[in-house]
Amino acid sequence: MRNRQTLILVILMALSPIFVVHSQQMGENSVVFSKVVYQGNDQVYQKYPLEAGEFYNPILQGCYPDPSITRKGDDYYLVCSSFSMFPGVPLFHSNDLVNWTQLGHVLDRKSQLKVEHGGISAGIYAPDILYNPHNETFYMITTQFAGGMGNILVKTKDPKQGWSDPIKLDFGGIDPALFFDEDGKAYVVHNDAPDPGKEQYTGHRVIKIWEYDVEADQVIKGTDKIIVDGGVDITEQPIWIEAPHIYKKDGRYYLMCAEGGTGDWHSEVIFVSDSPKGPYIPAPGNPILTQRYFAKDRENKVDWAGHADLVLGPDDQYYGVFLGIRPNEKGRVNTGRETFILPVDWSGEFPVFENGLIPLEPKLKMPGGVLENKTAQEGFFPNGNFTYREEFKSDKLDYRWIGLRGPREEFISFGNGGLTIQPFEVNIKEVKPTSTLFYRQQHKDFSFTASMEYQPRADNELAGITCLQSEKFNYVFGITKTGNDFHVLLERTEEGVSRIIASRKLAFNGPVQLRVQADGDDYLFSYALPGADFVSLGGPVSGDILSTNVAGGFTGNLIGLYATRANDAKPD
Structure with a gap:
């Protein structure tokens, strides 16, 4: 009889995702997010509105x-780190280099991505995509700096x-990259350390090439x-030659x-050779791209430009994608x-x-022959100033929502009320998969408002929003909840120390609404109860700990x- 009951339970769980979710909710205190609104409002886009034939950079x-x-x-x-x-590895598609859609992610399964025990800046570095x-x-x-993976390759038709x-x-x-020559031969180039005993200075690296067996x-x-x-x-002791x-x-x-x-x-920088294996001679005009020589206080500053890749555009002119910061x-x-x-x-x-x-500059002319800028329309990825609204009415998440160290599907579900998060017994400061659904900050000036229905049962339970640079800075x-009282709180963690x-x-x-707003470096956290206005908590705080260079x-x-069942933030 006992074996039969067990078998019935296994069958029900396999056939009914609703049953699984309901069982979890009965045993754990879930959180429902019914709506999120992200709004970007950078001054540069107000000052430089697009005209016909232009798009934003x-x-x-x-x-x-x-x-x-x-x-x-x-x-x-196009792919990114x-x-x-x-x-892992967001994957984008375009027919014109202006209008992009996100197709999904290259590494979307645990068998491909083993980052469950890695810090936020571990994992996937510098992917190279090539046809x-x-x-x-x-x-x-x-x-892949995690799970003992090292350098890896995946492929598809x-x-x-x-x-x-x-x-x-x-x-x-x-930073490996592939090259397929016209004769069918293949090669891998990558960054590496100098041969043992030949390192001359800190940051001294080399570029290596290997022949590659396509069949094996x-x-x-x-x-x-x-x-x-x-x-x-x-x-001149150049540092970190990489991303070849x-x-x-x-x-x-x-x-x-x-x-x-x-x-x-x-x-x-660029080099040339008559053979794929060298010798490579540097161009006399290097570098071919940089922003390092200009005034630090320049208007609409873009910096750190580099880590590029080239492609022939739709107008038979070459284009280069690269990273930069604002x-x-x-x-x-x-x-x-x-x-x-x-x-x-x-x-x-x-x-x-x-x-x-x-x-x-913040704007570019569209490639020749491209007739329309459709960003933020018809499913194309937005840029410039835009508003993104999500009511979680579909059982398929927008690809912009990501997890950390583990699949989103392990802690989310969908229902009439919106998105349900089943909290893990994991704190945001731990190097483990967290029950958190993330959206990237995309503007210097923005607001992010989440509508949430939740009542904690104990002081180890907390739900809300987080702004996270890493497990040690957030x-x-x-x-x-403390005793019989509910509290809203704001906690700052810097170098792993929380207050x-x-x-x-x-x-x-x-329901309650939670909001974070940024005006440059000033961040403001506020909440609103039903029928009431937003009330700030703690006043403006610095966004310093959310910065890469801090x-x-x-x-x-x-x-x-x-959401978490391992809360250690206690109200004053």
Whole structure:
């Protein structure tokens, strides 16, 4: 009898997701988010409205760094780094380099992405996407700093239909990229340390190349060779030569790399050779892209430009995608490293990013033949100032919503009331999968408002919103319980040390709205009970801990719908 009851329970759970959700809700205190509104209002877009034939730069606002791009026919595909975000490697598609849709993510399964125990800036670094016309296959190669993975490759015949499980590659270093020559031969280039005993200074790196066996999907042992030592001029001790890509034009091979580190000395440099394995000679006009030489207080500042990839555009002109930042008035980088694009002049021997060696402008002319800017329309990704509303009425999440270290499906469900989060017994400050649904900050000036229905049962329970740069640098703004009293509180965590900024006792029985607003570096957290106006808690606080150049790491601020059964934030 007991075995029969167990069998019936297993069958019911397998056949009925509703039953599973209901069972969880009976045993745990869930949270329902019925609506979220994100609104961006940056002054630069007010001052520079688009005219006919123009589009905004960056094309992907928020934490979408390290872009790589490839083309098949009229289709362009672009990927970015995702670190420990889950799913990993956001995948975008366009037919014109102006209007982009997100197709999903390349790494969307646990078998592909093993980041459950990694810090937020671990995981996936510098993915490279490339189409191989010889076997009509798309490849994505990257470094996964988690789960013992190292350098990996996945592939597909159709990026819209999902990607293979990862193939571990037998070499070290980081930032791998593929090159498929016209004769069908394949190569891998990547960043690595100098040979043992030959490191000359901190940040001294090399670029290596390997022959690649396409049938075996593995580098060929013994074929590795250093093709760049240090950078353009090793006597000047250049740091962090990385993110290499090889292109072939007019019978010659061009090696393009980032140099100078991913901060304020970042740049893009180019080399040329008559053979894919070198020797490579640097261009006399390097760098071909940088923003490092200009006044620190310049208007509409874009900085840290580099880590680029080239593609032939729809007008038969080359274009380059690259990362850059838009710091706020205090020089802080809360939106993280974003994806920009520029036309590239390759009429001479070497490519040069057009206007990439002067201060970058917020607008660009659309490529020739592109008739309409459809951003934020018909499913195309928005940029500039925009409002994004989500009422969670579909059982399919918008791809902009991501988890951290684990699948979203393990803690969310959908119903008539909206999105339900089943809280984990995990705190946002732990290096574990959290029950938090994140949206990237995409503007310096923004508001993010969430409507939530929740009543905590004990002081270890909390739900609300979080602004997260990392597990050691974040704000938590939510509702918890002490004794018989409910409290709303704001907690600041800096370098792993938490303190309560403010707390207030609440009398409520129903939905509550929570809001975070940013005016540059000033962040304001407020709440509203039914029928009442918003009330701030703690006044304006600094966004310093949400900045990449304060907190370290490689991500931008992530705004999360957060619930936990491991709360340690106690009201004053």
